[in-house]
Amino acid sequence: MSSTVDSPISSSKIQIHQLDRLAPRSAFLLFYAGHPPHQTMISSLSARHIARIARQQPLRLFSSQDSLVVTNVHEESGVAVLAMNRPPANSLSLELNEAISTSLKQIESNPKIQSVILASSNPTIFSAGLDITELISPSDERLPKFWNSLQQVYIDLYGSRLATVAAIQGHAPAAGCMLALACDYRIMHGGHGEEHLPTIGFNETQLGIAAPPWMGQLMVRTIGFRPAERALALGTLFPPSEALNAGVVDDVITEQSSSESNEVLKALLPEALQSQTSNPVMIKAYEEAACYAKIPPQARVASKLVTRSESLKEMQMTREDDTQHFCGFITHEVVQKNLMKYVEKMKQRGKAKKS
Numbered sequence: 001m002s003s004t005v006d007s008p009i010s011s012s013k014i015q016i017h018q019l020d021r022l023a024p025r026s027a028f029l030l031f032y033a034g035h036p037p038h039q040t041m042i043s044s045l046s047a048r049h050i051a052r053i054a055r056q057q058p059l060r061l062f063s064s065q066d067s068l069v070v071t072n073v074h075e076e077s078g079v080a081v082l083a084m085n086r087p088p089a090n091s092l093s094l095e096l097n098e099a100i101s102t103s104l105k106q107i108e109s110n111p112k113i114q115s116v117i118l119a120s121s122n123p124t125i126f127s128a129g130l131d132i133t134e135l136i137s138p139s140d141e142r143l144p145k146f147w148n149s150l151q152q153v154y155i156d157l158y159g160s161r162l163a164t165v166a167a168i169q170g171h172a173p174a175a176g177c178m179l180a181l182a183c184d185y186r187i188m189h190g191g192h193g194e195e196h197l198p199t200i201g202f203n204e205t206q207l208g209i210a211a212p213p214w215m216g217q218l219m220v221r222t223i224g225f226r227p228a229e230r231a232l233a234l235g236t237l238f239p240p241s242e243a244l245n246a247g248v249v250d251d252v253i254t255e256q257s258s259s260e261s262n263e264v265l266k267a268l269l270p271e272a273l274q275s276q277t278s279n280p281v282m283i284k285a286y287e288e289a290a291c292y293a294k295i296p297p298q299a300r301v302a303s304k305l306v307t308r309s310e311s312l313k314e315m316q317m318t319r320e321d322d323t324q325h326f327c328g329f330i331t332h333e334v335v336q337k338n339l340m341k342y343v344e345k346m347k348q349r350g351k352a353k354k355s
C-alpha cells in the first residue's frame with residue numbers, strides 16, 4: 001500500500017510505503033521523504049498510528065514554530081539545511097544543543113546527503129552563543145549536562161561525515177562563533193551599513209570568562225597562533241571585512257537580496273526559512289554546499305580526517321576534565337558576579353533599544 005500525505009508545514013509530499021510493516025524505520029522513512037523530523041514527536045508515535053492518521057487526514061508531525069531546529073533535505077543536489085530556530089537570539093541552551101546534535105545525526109543517516117548548511121531562522125543573529133541564563137546560579141545537575149551537550153555539538157559538527165557550510169546571516173559571538181568555526185566553510189553577510197554590522201569572534205574575556213582550550217585551539221587552527229592569541233585575550237568581535245581578512249570566515253557577501261527567489265532554495269529551505277530564498281548568503285551557501293557534495297565522499301571525508309582527527313581524539317580524552325574545569329570556573333563567586341553584571345548590561349541595552 002502506498003499513500004501520499006500533504007504536509008501542512010511545507011509543500012513537499014511524503015510517500016508512505018507500507019508504513020504498517022515498517023515500525024522501527026518509520027522515523028527514517030519520513031526523513032528520507034524530505035520531511036523535517038521532530039525526534040520527540042516522531043518517536044512518540046508508532047508507525048501503525050502514523051499510518052492510520054495518514055490515511056484519514058493530513059499528518060501534522062510538528063509545528064515548525066515550536067521546533068528549536070528546523071531541517072530539510074534536497075536529495076537531488078545532496079544538500080540539507082539545518083537551521084537554529086530559538087528566538088530571540090538562538091542562544092545555546094541544553095535543549096537547543098541536543099536538538100542540533102540529533103538533527104545532524106538524522107541528516108547524516110541519509111546516504112544521499114553529502115552537505116549540510118548550518119543556518120539561522122533569525123535574519124540578523126546566527127547564534128548569540130551560550131544562553132547566559134544557563135550559567136547564572138546553575139543547578140549542580142544541569143550545568144555538567146549543559147556543558148556536555150555543547151561539547152557534543154562541537155564533536156558532531158567538527159567530525160561530521162558531511163561537508164558543513166555555515167551561512168552566517170548575523171552576529172556570531174563566542175559559542176556562536178564556535179559553531180561556525182567547526183564547519184568546513186563560512187559565509188558571512190556584510191551587514192546593512194556601518195551602523196548595523198554583524199560581528200563574529202570569541203568575546204568571552206569581555207564577560208570575565210575564558211574560552212575553553214578546545215574552542216581557543218579551534219581559533220588557533222583557523223587563523224593561526226599569533227592572531228588567535230591576541231583575539232582571544234582581547235575578546236575581539238570581528239566585523240565582516242576584518243573577519244575575512246583574518247581568515248575567521250571564508251567569504252563575505254555584501255550584495256542585497258534580489259526580488260527573485262531561487263527555485264532550488266525554495267525546495268531546499270524549511271518553511272521557517274522561506275523568506276530567505278533570495279538571500280545572497282543562502283544562495284552562496286547552497287552553491288558551496290553543492291560543490292562539496294560533488295566530491296567523491298570517501299576522499300572528502302578522508303581528507304577531513306587528516307586535519308581533524310587528532311584534535312577530536314584530544315577532545316574525547318580531555319572531555320571529562322574539561323567539564324569539571326568548566327563547572328568549577330563558572331560557579332566561582334567572582335565569575336558569577338561578572339556574569340550577572342554582563343547580563344544586567346545586556347538587559348539595559350535591550351530596554352534602551354525598545355524605549
Ligand SMILES: CC/C=C\C/C=C\C/C=C\C/C=C/C(=O)SCCNC(=O)CCNC(=O)[C@H](O)C(C)(C)COP(=O)(O)OP(=O)(O)OC[C@H]1O[C@@H](n2cnc3c(N)ncnc32)[C@H](O)[C@@H]1OP(=O)(O)O
Binds near residue numbers: 133204209
Ligand atoms: C579555563 C577555562 C575553563 C572553562 C571555560 C569556562 C567558561 C567558558 C565558557 C564558555 C564559552 C562560551 C561562552 C559563551 O558563548 S557566552 C555568551 C556570549 N554571548 C554574548 O556575549 C552575546 C550577548 N548578546 C549580544 O551581544 C546581542 O544580543 C547580539 C549582538 C547577539 C544581538 O544583538 P541585538 O541588538 O540584535 O539583540 P538584543 O536585543 O541584544 O538581544 C535580543 C534578546 O536576546 C537576548 N540574548 C542575547 N544574547 C543572549 C545570550 N547569549 N543568552 C541569553 N539571552 C541572550 C537579549 O537579552 C534580548 O532579550 P530580550 O531583552 O528579552 O528581548
